[in-house]
Amino acid sequence: MSLVTLLPFIVLIGAMFLMTRSAKKKQQQAADMRNQMQPGSGVRTIGGMYATVKEVNEDTVLLDAGPGVDLLFAKNSIGAVLTDDEYNRIVHGIEHDLKSDADLVPDDASSLTESEATDAVPADDRIDLGKKDADDEPAAAKTDERPKKSEDDSEAK
Template sequence: MAAEGGGGAGSFMPLLMIVLLFVVMYFMMIRPQQKRRREAEQMQSSIGTGDEVVTIGGLYGTVTSVDDETVMLEVAPGVQTRYARPAIARVVKKVERVESVPEEVDAKE
């Protein structure tokens, strides 16, 4: 009878190991992947005219126009190609954008 009483506590150990395995997989694989995906989406949404970018195919170009779904790149003088936003791998050089503030004109009578 002593052997039967000790066997009940040991049955939770395999279940605990499986749960621990899933927790480790979440923090080591799934969570970092979600973070990289969010950063890529943020970078792709912040692309603007004049930025130098690299596509996932390794093509360097300068952004000439941006649409909701596409980006026009100038890859050589006078040569423009159209790419989907997700095809942009990274921004090489970001152009500082200065928001134009309308100057107030002093009205002198």
């Protein structure tokens, strides 16, 4: 056999080797991250729940999800171990170690446009898009309803 016929097989085997090596490396990093968990660490589970580690066992982790709520999870279900600053920012909304308040980017663009005149609609001109109750319907709408014809009524009277 010539080298040209073996080349596709060699490339395929090389690609498979690189993919399995990358997957093993990611698994090892995840295992190292889970082994770094200590009581008091903030974590996010693979399901997206944020909690504080209460106790770490060999295969399980006891999490404190709130006052009086302790949950037992498998160690493999921990998706990320968070830093204290990141956990407090996400769970409690506490921003930490900010340089100055002037450097903050606002959540909305309303504070970026500082004009004297407001573009708000006066309360009298607002349109209520909420669902109305049956008692609130205008009388004209109630009178438009026609009684249903029964089978005995005929068109040719």
